[in-house]
Amino acid sequence: xxxxxxxxxxxxxGTLEEALxxxxxxxxxxxxxxxxxxxxxxxxxxxADYRRELDRVRRLLERFGLKAAALNAGxxxxxxxxxxVLAEFAADVSAEVLTVNPDRADADWDEEIGxxxxxxxxxxxxxxxxxVETHMFSMTELPENxxxxxxxxxxxxxxxxxxxxxxxGSEDRIGPLLPYVKHxxxxxxxxxxxxxxxxxxxxxxxxxxxxxxLSRSGYExxxxxxxxxxxxxxxxxEEAALRCKQAMERAxxxxxxxxxx
Numbered sequence: 001x002x003x004x005x006x007x008x009x010x011x012x013x014g015t016l017e018e019a020l021x022x023x024x025x026x027x028x029x030x031x032x033x034x035x036x037x038x039x040x041x042x043x044x045x046x047x048a049d050y051r052r053e054l055d056r057v058r059r060l061l062e063r064f065g066l067k068a069a070a071l072n073a074g075x076x077x078x079x080x081x082x083x084x085v086l087a088e089f090a091a092d093v094s095a096e097v098l099t100v101n102p103d104r105a106d107a108d109w110d111e112e113i114g115x116x117x118x119x120x121x122x123x124x125x126x127x128x129x130x131x132v133e134t135h136m137f138s139m140t141e142l143p144e145n146x147x148x149x150x151x152x153x154x155x156x157x158x159x160x161x162x163x164x165x166x167x168x169g170s171e172d173r174i175g176p177l178l179p180y181v182k183h184x185x186x187x188x189x190x191x192x193x194x195x196x197x198x199x200x201x202x203x204x205x206x207x208x209x210x211x212x213x214l215s216r217s218g219y220e221x222x223x224x225x226x227x228x229x230x231x232x233x234x235x236x237x238e239e240a241a242l243r244c245k246q247a248m249e250r251a252x253x254x255x256x257x258x259x260x261x
Contacts, residue, residue: 001252001253001255001256002214002219002220002221002222002223002252003029003030003069003222003223004028004222004223004224004225004245004248004249004252005028005029005030005031005032005069005070005222005223005224005225006023006026006028006030006031006032006224006225006241006245007031007032007034007072007185007224007225007226007227007228008020008023008031008032008033008034008039008041009034009036009039009072009226009228009229010022010023010227010228010229010237010238010241011229012034012036012038012039012040012228012229012230013039013229013231014040015040016039016040016041016056016057016060017060019040020060020061020063020064020066021064022238023064023066024064024065024066026238026241026242026245027245028066028245029065029066029067030066030067030068030069030222031061031066031067031068031069032068032069032070032071032072032095032099032183032222032224032226033057033068033070033071033072033093033095034072034074035071035072035073035074035086035089036072036073036074036075037075041053041057043073043075043082043085043086046085046086046089047081047082047085050085050088050089054089054092054093057093058093061093067094068093068094068095069095069096069097069222069224070090070095070096070097070098070099070183070222070224071086071089071090071093071095071097071098071099072099072133072159073086073098073099073100074099074100074101074133075100075101078100078115078119080118080122083118083119083122083123084122086098087119087122087123087125087126087128087130088126090123090126090128091126091127091128095128096128096129096221096222097128097129097131097157097159097182097183097221097222098119098123098128098129098130098131099131099132099133099159099183100119100130100131100132100133101132101133101135101138102116102132102133102135102138102139102140102149103115103138103139104137104138104139105137105138105139105141105145107139109139109149109152112139112149113149113152113153116130116132116149116153116156117153117154117156119156120153120154120155120156124155129157129182129183130155130156130157131156131157131158131159131182131183132146132149132150132156132157132158132159133158133159133161133185134146134158134159134160134161134162134164134165134177135161135164136164136167136168136193136196140158141164141168142168142170142173143165143170143173143174143176143177144173146158146177147176147177147180150177150180156180157180157181157182157183158177158180158181158182158183159181159182159183159184159185160174160177160178160181160183160184160185161184161185161186161226162174162184162185162186162189162205162210163185163186163187163188163189163196163197163205164196166189166190166191166203166204166205167189167190167191167192167193167195167196169191171204174213175213178213178214178216178217178219179217181214181217181219181221182221183221183222183224184210184214184219184221184222184223184224185224185226186205186207186210186223186224186225186226186244186248187200187205187225187226187227187240187241187244188200188201188202188203188204188205188240188244189203189204189205190203190204191204197227197228197230197233197237197240198235198240199235199236199239199240199243200240200241200243200244200247201243201247207244207247207248207250207251208251208254210251211248211251211252211254211255212251212255215255223248223252225241225244225245225248227240227241227244
């Protein structure tokens with residue numbers, strides 16, 4: 001059955017050391033590392049001094065008893081060099097999936113398909129699964145568009161974030177995407193962008209529904225609890241993440257129990 005893991009972005013406003021300390025303290029054993037321009041672990045740092053940054057991350061993972069399961073790079077504008085460095089970094093920290101955001105919804109599809117094909121090629125050479133996140137305001141903001149993108153880029157996976165589809169009311173149309181899903185993000189949420197993350201139990205997200213859906217599709221990857229300490233957040237992301245972790249683990253246990261009957 002799946003393991004429920006955490007994102008390092010739960011403490012994106014601090015240092016990676018602080019983030020991993022928190023993740024470990026909450027009982028997670030694997031982590032999805034956020035590699036973004038607005039957090040401590042930046043793509044620019046990897047390209048500037050790769051060995052130094054890799055050694056820093058490895059030391060911190062070992063110190064806190066964590067293993068990297070995935071990377072969330074989130075970048076839209078990807079040069080071949082940046083893609084190569086990210087794929088190499090994923091392989092060097094033993095992360096299985098590298099997730100990026102697709103370009104904006106009105107961008108040129110042929111150009112983005114070309115970039116994603118290159119990303120898949122580079123990642124495959126390092127033994128890493130390339131994936132794009134299902135995300136509002138992007139080419140994957142509707143399930144039908146995400147499916148089209150996956151179909152046009154052989155080998156590309158999807159990182160399914162159901163909260164974005166709840167935001168635009170399309171969560172009931174996710175089914176056709178499931179065969180392409182290689183990673184999953186979960187959190188509670190509402191119907192609008194300003195309610196993209198809510199305290200666990202206060203929104204629309206149904207852990208058991210999605211555990212059942214993923215099980216039926218044969219999904220075997222990680223499930224990342226993705227609460228982010230965004231500026232202005234009015235609730236404890238740590239508490240919300242812990243409750244979401246527990247809810248998903250209960251849902252997974254029920255699925256496993258049904259399979260054993």
